[in-house]
Amino acid sequence: LHQKPKDAYLLCVGMHGESGADAKCPPQNNTAINFFCNYEESRGNFLVDVDGNRMLDVYTQIASIPIGYNHPALLKVVSDPNNASAFVNRPALGILPPESFVDKLTEGLLTVAPKGLNRVQNMACGSCSNENAYKAMFIWYRNKERGTSIPSDADLNPGCPELSILSFSGAFHGRTMGCLATTHSKPIHKLDVPSFDWPIAPFPRLQYPLDEHVRENAQEEARCLEETEDLIVKWRHKGMPVAGVVIEPIQAEGGDNHASAAFFISLRKIASKHGCAFHVDEVQTGGGATGRFWAHEHWGAEDPADIVSFSKKLLTGGFFYRDEMETDKPYRIFNTWMGDPSKNLLLAEVLNVIRQENLLAEVTRTGKALLGGLYELQAKYPNLLSRARGQGTFCAIDVCKASVRDKLILQARDNGVILGGCGDLSIRFRPALIFKEHHVHMFLNVFSDLLAAH
Amino acid sequence: LHQKPKDAYLLCVGMHGESGADAKCPPQNNTAINFFCNYEESRGNFLVDVDGNRMLDVYTQIASIPIGYNHPALLKVVSDPNNASAFVNRPALGILPPESFVDKLTEGLLTVAPKGLNRVQNMACGSCSNENAYKAMFIWYRNKERGTSIPSDADLNPGCPELSILSFSGAFHGRTMGCLATTHSKPIHKLDVPSFDWPIAPFPRLQYPLDEHVRENAQEEARCLEETEDLIVKWRHKGMPVAGVVIEPIQAEGGDNHASAAFFISLRKIASKHGCAFHVDEVQTGGGATGRFWAHEHWGAEDPADIVSFSKKLLTGGFFYRDEMETDKPYRIFNTWMGDPSKNLLLAEVLNVIRQENLLAEVTRTGKALLGGLYELQAKYPNLLSRARGQGTFCAIDVCKASVRDKLILQARDNGVILGGCGDLSIRFRPALIFKEHHVHMFLNVFSDLLAAH
Ligand code: FES
Numbered sequence: 026l027h028q029k030p031k032d033a034y035l036l037c038v039g040m041h042g043e044s045g046a047d048a049k050c051p052p053q054n055n056t057a058i059n060f061f062c063n064y065e066e067s068r069g070n071f072l073v074d075v076d077g078n079r080m081l082d083v084y085t086q087i088a089s090i091p092i093g094y095n096h097p098a099l100l101k102v103v104s105d106p107n108n109a110s111a112f113v114n115r116p117a118l119g120i121l122p123p124e125s126f127v128d129k130l131t132e133g134l135l136t137v138a139p140k141g142l143n144r145v146q147n148m149a150c151g152s153c154s155n156e157n158a159y160k161a162m163f164i165w166y167r168n169k170e171r172g173t174s175i176p177s178d179a180d181l182n183p184g185c186p187e188l189s190i191l192s193f194s195g196a197f198h199g200r201t202m203g204c205l206a207t208t209h210s211k212p213i214h215k216l217d218v219p220s221f222d223w224p225i226a227p228f229p230r231l232q233y234p235l236d237e238h239v240r241e242n243a244q245e246e247a248r249c250l251e252e253t254e255d256l257i258v259k260w261r262h263k264g265m266p267v268a269g270v271v272i273e274p275i276q277a278e279g280g281d282n283h284a285s286a287a288f289f290i291s292l293r294k295i296a297s298k299h300g301c302a303f304h305v306d307e308v309q310t311g312g313g314a315t316g317r318f319w320a321h322e323h324w325g326a327e328d329p330a331d332i333v334s335f336s337k338k339l340l341t342g343g344f345f346y347r348d349e350m351e352t353d354k355p356y357r358i359f360n361t362w363m364g365d366p367s368k369n370l371l372l373a374e375v376l377n378v379i380r381q382e383n384l385l386a387e388v389t390r391t392g393k394a395l396l397g398g399l400y401e402l403q404a405k406y407p408n409l410l411s412r413a414r415g416q417g418t419f420c421a422i423d424v425c426k427a428s429v430r431d432k433l434i435l436q437a438r439d440n441g442v443i444l445g446g447c448g449d450l451s452i453r454f455r456p457a458l459i460f461k462e463h464h465v466h467m468f469l470n471v472f473s474d475l476l477a478a479h
Numbered sequence: 480l481h482q483k484p485k486d487a488y489l490l491c492v493g494m495h496g497e498s499g500a501d502a503k504c505p506p507q508n509n510t511a512i513n514f515f516c517n518y519e520e521s522r523g524n525f526l527v528d529v530d531g532n533r534m535l536d537v538y539t540q541i542a543s544i545p546i547g548y549n550h551p552a553l554l555k556v557v558s559d560p561n562n563a564s565a566f567v568n569r570p571a572l573g574i575l576p577p578e579s580f581v582d583k584l585t586e587g588l589l590t591v592a593p594k595g596l597n598r599v600q601n602m603a604c605g606s607c608s609n610e611n612a613y614k615a616m617f618i619w620y621r622n623k624e625r626g627t628s629i630p631s632d633a634d635l636n637p638g639c640p641e642l643s644i645l646s647f648s649g650a651f652h653g654r655t656m657g658c659l660a661t662t663h664s665k666p667i668h669k670l671d672v673p674s675f676d677w678p679i680a681p682f683p684r685l686q687y688p689l690d691e692h693v694r695e696n697a698q699e700e701a702r703c704l705e706e707t708e709d710l711i712v713k714w715r716h717k718g719m720p721v722a723g724v725v726i727e728p729i730q731a732e733g734g735d736n737h738a739s740a741a742f743f744i745s746l747r748k749i750a751s752k753h754g755c756a757f758h759v760d761e762v763q764t765g766g767g768a769t770g771r772f773w774a775h776e777h778w779g780a781e782d783p784a785d786i787v788s789f790s791k792k793l794l795t796g797g798f799f800y801r802d803e804m805e806t807d808k809p810y811r812i813f814n815t816w817m818g819d820p821s822k823n824l825l826l827a828e829v830l831n832v833i834r835q836e837n838l839l840a841e842v843t844r845t846g847k848a849l850l851g852g853l854y855e856l857q858a859k860y861p862n863l864l865s866r867a868r869g870q871g872t873f874c875a876i877d878v879c880k881a882s883v884r885d886k887l888i889l890q891a892r893d894n895g896v897i898l899g900g901c902g903d904l905s906i907r908f909r910p911a912l913i914f915k916e917h918h919v920h921m922f923l924n925v926f927s928d929l930l931a932a933h
Contacts, residue, residue, distance in 0.1 A: 051581050052589065052598045057573050057809035064568040064577050065561075075578045086571040087815045099567040104560065107519075112566065113553040113825065114518040115794070117540040119511050123518050124529045127505050135506065144506045149604055150816060156606075156655040160672050167671040181666040185674035200814055201610040203656030212635040213810060217621040218614050220639035221673060337815060340569070355511035356667060360654055361541045361791060362604060371567065 059438075067094035070457060070464050072443060080438065081467055084445035088277070088309050088455035091338040091375045092384070096459075098374050111367045118147060118363035126366065133373035134343070137318050139333045140326075142345035147364030151308035151336035152199035155271070157358050158334045158344045159203050162269035162302040163188050164357060165350045169300070175353070187265040189221065191256060191301070193228035193272055195279030195448070198306050207271055210279040210448070224260045224267065226253040228276060229284045233414045234400075246288040250295060257299045269302040269332075270295075274320035277309040280448020281421030283414055286324040293329065302350065304332040312338030313379055313458045316389035316417030323416060338458075340375065341368035384458040392417035394462045395454060398469040406476050412451075420454040421447065433475055442471045513892075521548035524911060524918050526897060534892065535921055538899035542731070542763050542909035543791040545829045546838070552828050565821045572601060572817035580820065587827035588797070591772050593759075593787045594780075596799035601818030605762035605790035606653035609725070611812050612788045612798040613657050616723035616756040617642050618811060619804045623754070629807070641719040643675065645710060645755070647682035647726055649733030649902070652760050661725055664733040664902070678714050678721065680707040682730060683738045687868045688854075700742040704749060711753045723756040723786075724749075728774035731763040734902020735875030737868055740778040747783065756804065758786040766792025767833055767912045770843035770871030777870060792912075794829065795822035838912040846871035848916045849908060852923040860930050866905075874908040875901065887929055896925045 050058075066073040070093055072082040082090070092099070102108055116123060123129075134145050146161075148154040167176075167186060192198065192207035199205065200214060206221040208214055229246045232238035257267045272292065276282035296303040310320035312335070321329045331350055336342035341364050352358050379385065392415060399413035399422050412423040424430035427449055434444045434452065447453040456464065504512075520527040524547055526536040536544070546553070556562055570577060577583075588599050600615075602608040621630075621640060646652065646661035653659065654668060660675040662668055683700045686692035711721045726746065730736035750757040764774035766789070775783045785804055790796035795818050806812050833839065846869060853867035853876050866877040878884035881903055888898045888906065901907040910918065 051576065051584055053600045054806050054809065054812060057813060058576060059574045061578050061580070062570065062575050064570065065564045067564075067568065072575070086569070086575060089569065089571065089815055094568050095564060096567065100563050103557070103563045103566045106558065109554050109557045110519040110521075110549060112557045112821075113550065114521065114548050115540070115543065116516065116518065117543065120513045121516050121526075121540060122505065122512060124515050126515070130505055146507045150607070150814065152610075152814060153604065153606060153655060159656070160654075163673065164671045176670055181670060185669055185672060188671075188673050200614075201607060201655045201657060202613070202660075206656075211810075213808060215639055216630055216635060216811070217618045217642075218639060219617065219642050219675060352508050354667060355508065356665075357670070358508060359511060360604065360606060361543055367566075 064094065069093040069096075070460055078441065080441045080443050081464060081471075082443045083454050083456050083460075083468055084443045085455050085457050087337070087445065088314070089337040090457050091312055091340070092378050093457045093459045096378065098378050099371055102370055102374050108367075108370055111370050115362060115365060115367070117361055118366065119359050123366055129366065129369050129373060133369055133376060134339075136376060139319055139321065139329060139345050141328055142330070142333060142347055144348060144351060145345050146343050146358060147369070148336075148342035148344070149362060149364050149368075150342045151334070152201040152204050153360070154308065154334040154336050154342040154344050155198045155207075155306060156201055156203045158304055158332045158346075159190055159269065159271070161332065161344070161346060161350050161352060161358055162190070162304060164352050165302060166266075166268035166300075168353065188268045189223040189260055189265045191224045191226055191253065191260070191267045191270045193226050193276070195228050195276050195282055196271070196273060197276070197278035198271060198273075199308075210276075222265070224256040226256050228279070228282055229288060231283060233283075233412045235283065235285065235414070242285065243287070246284060246291075250288065250291050253292065254295050254299070257295070257301060261299075267299065267301045269304050271304040271306055273306045274310050274323070275315070275416065275419060277453065278447055280451045281414060281419075281453050282448075283416070286326070289321070289324050289329075290326050293326065302331040304334065305330040306334050308334055308336045308342075310419065311335040313385050313388055314338070314417055314419040314455065316385055316392055318379075318385065320416065320419070338375075340372045341365060379458060382459075387461070388417045388458055391456075391460050391462055391465060392420065394465040395420050395468075398465060402469070402473060402476060405473075409476060409479060415454070418454060418456050418460055421451045423450045424452060426450070429479075433472075433479075436475050437471060440471045440475065442468055518548065523547040523550075524914055532895065534895045534897050535918060535925075536897045537908050537910050537914075537922055538897045539909050539911050541791070541899065542768070544911050545766055545792040545794070546832050547911045547913045550832065552832050553825055556825055556828050562821075562824055565824050569816060569819060569821070571815055572820065573813050577820055583820065583823050583827060587823055587830060588793075590830060593773055593775065593783060593799050595782055596784070596787060596801055598802060598805060599799050600797050600812060601823070602790075602796035602798070603816060603818050603822075604796045605788070606655040606658050607814070608762065608788040608790050608796040608798050609652045609661075609760060610655055610657045612758055612786045612800075613644055613723065613725070615786065615798070615800060615804050615806060615812055616644070616758060618806050619756060620720070620722035620754070622807065642722045643677040643714055643719045645678045645680055645707065645714070645721045645724045647680050647730070649682045649730050649736055650725070650727060651730070651732035652725060652727075653762075664730075676719070678710040680710050682726075682733070682736055683742060685737060687737075687866045689737065689739065689868070696739065697741075700738060700745075704742065704745050707746065708749050708753070711749070711755060715753075721753065721755045723758050725758040725760055727760050728764050728777070729769070729870065729873060731907065732901055734905045735868060735873075735907050736902075737870070740780070743775070743778050743783075744780050747780070756785040758788065759784040760788050762788060762790045762796075764873065765789040767839050767842055768792070768871050768873040768909065770839055770846055772833075772839065774870065774873070792829075794826045795819060833912060836913075841915070842871045842912055845910075845914050845916055845919060846874065848919045849874050849922075852919060856923070856927060856930060859927075863930060863933060869908070872908060872910050872914055875905045877904045878906060880904070883933070887926075887933075890929050891925060894925045894929065896922055
């Protein structure tokens with residue numbers, strides 16, 4: 026189990042930039058490649074590499090594997106001859122949907138529609154989900170301004186108004202150019218790419234555990250809300266009004282930054298007060314890892330959002346939205362494929378498994394064990410670890426230095442546990458929904474050995 | 480065969496905006512839905528609708544079905560148990576590729592690498608392919624300016640320079656916000672969405688058939704080249720230099736606008752002269768429909784491009800690029816999935832079929848019959864039809880009025896032939912690569928009956 030996956034690693038990353046012509050490396054930028062995997066042999070929570078090392082996966086392909094590797098229910102979907110057509114005939118869903126499309130939506134995505142959001146637009150990944158959610162907000166905003174959804178000829182030409190999306194420091198919403206304008210997790214992501222002059226509000230920097238710092242955290246959140254409102258006013262005066270506010274319920278890539286339910290509810294109110302749509306980006310948080318299907322459900326809000334985007338654990342992409350955000354005309358929110366029905370087939374099965382195996386309750390239980398274990402470790406190694414935090418199994422902990430963090434992640438891998446970093450100093454935990462308490466203990470054993478040896 | 484597909488049509492489009500709560504309609508903007516399909520029963524060149532109408536498909540899901548519906552070779556890929564894992568375990572390709580990934584690339588995409596472009600970046604659709612191709616050009620341009628690929632701290636903050644991509648009037652490169660800034664086919668696509676102040680050069684408006692208007696067309700192309708060069712200079716003086724020039728070898732959505740090989744070769748030279756990368760967008764033209772795998776092969780250029788993007792008929796997305804356009808660091812061209820290996824599996828099989836059945840030669844033969852038929856029809860109905868044009872089966876013809884064009888497309892559908900429009904007045908022909916001469920005659924029979932009855 027604990028054999029070092031060196032061969033696969035060296036195959037590619039180790040040699041990058043030396044020979045420059047390593048036949049085993051894909052002919053593209055390889056510098057992010059960790060190692061090569063044997064997906065056929067991987068099972069459940071365990072990823073197997075090309076050397077046969079079987080590793081506990083607490084990162085799951087950047088939080089995108091919902092119910093583990095090679096789940097029998099999903100294999101059955103693929104081997105069912107009735108489904109073959111969905112895999113080989115990818116339709117242009119926006120113009121020629123399959124007969125069963127509405128039923129599949131009703132049995133699948135619509136069973137997890139967030140409160141108040143009756144409509145759903147299929148997309149194919151997190152980026153097109155957010156890009157098109159932004160477009161929907163721009164269109165909604167301008168229709169509101171016009172007081173009609175029928176644009177005049179003057180509107181059509183030139184037609185590209187000065188509007189903005191307000192996002193938060195540390196946010197990550199994707200890497201295509203609209204999304205990237207709202208992404209601020211790492212400078213290298215934005216370097217050299219032109220962007221929009223859109224407002225960036227401060228995301229609260231809270232102290233953890235949240236319930237031990239209620240007063241200071243509330244002050245910090247109040248400060249951020251005030252600045253946000255100021256920015257909305259300022260950008261309106263600049264002639265580039267904020268059409269929508271976008272936020273993650275937990276900032277993931279940016280370092281697992283949490284905020285209170287009260288913060289999000291107040292923010293939503295501020296957005297509405299100023300006529301801005303409120304977009305909750307659940308691309309990384311959605312799908313059950315927080316113990317609720319959507320992280321925003323933890324807010325207990327009656328009217329949490331105007332738009333909720335998703336992807337990753339939902340295998341496809343898209344966004345839910347309120348009736349009044351429906352576009353007026355065809356081909357405004359549109360592309361060739363508009364998603365992929367074969368992914369919706371698999372997703373429907375994932376949702377069945379979540380319900381049948383009661384996985385949200387399981388995640389809550391497992392998450393308690395994980396966070397409890399992290400609290401214990403940070404109490405034991407206060408110079409190394411701090412700021413343990415989480416909701417369900419969507420947990421993180423900070424390490425004293427980036428270099429130590431990176432080393433721990435590498436050592437964990439060489440000892441059979443795959444972890445991922447986020448932000449400057451954090452390790453993030455993103456197991457599949459089938460991660461159980463005994464997997465938590467397996468991870469904690471390896472991790473505490475590494476800490477003890479440090 | 481020629482039964483009107485009214486039921487399915489009425490189910491959705493007909494009722495949109497009336498009841499507003501039609502249970503059979505997807506809960507999203509439905510106004511583009513044409514009818515519902517039975518993909519299980521569809522075969523080869525024939526699409527079957529929910530009412531059992533079997534229609535000759537000359538549009539193929541917006542030019543995205545390469546070898547027809549339910550091709551046995553593709554069904555075999557899906558039913559092969561060895562492939563099941565690829566369909567259920569979607570990896571984060573950029574960090575944890577499957578063992579076979581390099582081999583699959585070598586056997587698949589790399590066998591069709593355009594001249595001089597040794598590297599390929601997987602993406603998932605046409606939009607992310609173009610968005611990331613633009614980013615690659617921006618990064619390449621700035622590295623060139625810096626004279627080093629190692630950005631300083633000052634570069635990193637703020638890091639978003641004033642750079643532009645030059646595109647052409649009538650172009651279509653996608654609908655996410657970076658792509659959309661270079662898309663100019665229809666105002667409604669851009670309406671209400673903020674954009675960049677990037678230069679838009681005139682695309683030549685040629686007269687057809689090309690070989691009968693060589694001199695006028697050459698003049699028009701010279702005018703466009705001159706204006707393009709002026710714009711590149713102008714934008715440099717504005718402080719927003721053109722990092723890349725993007726163009727389709729045949730403008731598809733914009734109305735099937737062709738230009739000569741000489742035009743493209745000169746344009747590429749102008750781009751190089753001014754230090755701009757040259758990006759050929761083959762999302763719609765790539766994959767064989769012009770009789771060559773890439774439309775730009777018709778130019779006969781030694782050094783056709785720096786970047787070639789693709790999607791649609793290639794089932795996945797991505798772009799080929801020159802060695803020197805490689806990014807310097809990880810996570811600059813990156814996202815969670817970076818494509819989808821299950822699509823690469825199907826694509827490898829599509830490429831095998833193209834080779835085994837010699838489909839490029841077939842397309843050339845079929846295309847001759849199609850274009851010949853269109854020439855005959857426009858000679859017979861000069862008041863209705865004009866400007867027949869095409870390469871391979873990638874053909875189009877103009878109709879006197881948009882309303883007549885739209886009516887002909889609807890009537891053709893009701894008579895068992897699916898066509899698509901493009902531009903203001905054009906009908907575009909986008910059959911699969913397995914479209915044969917007898918399918919051409921089937922179409923011509925229906926179409927000439929409609930014209931005769933008009
Ligand atoms: S942008 Fe989402 S799949 Fe291409």
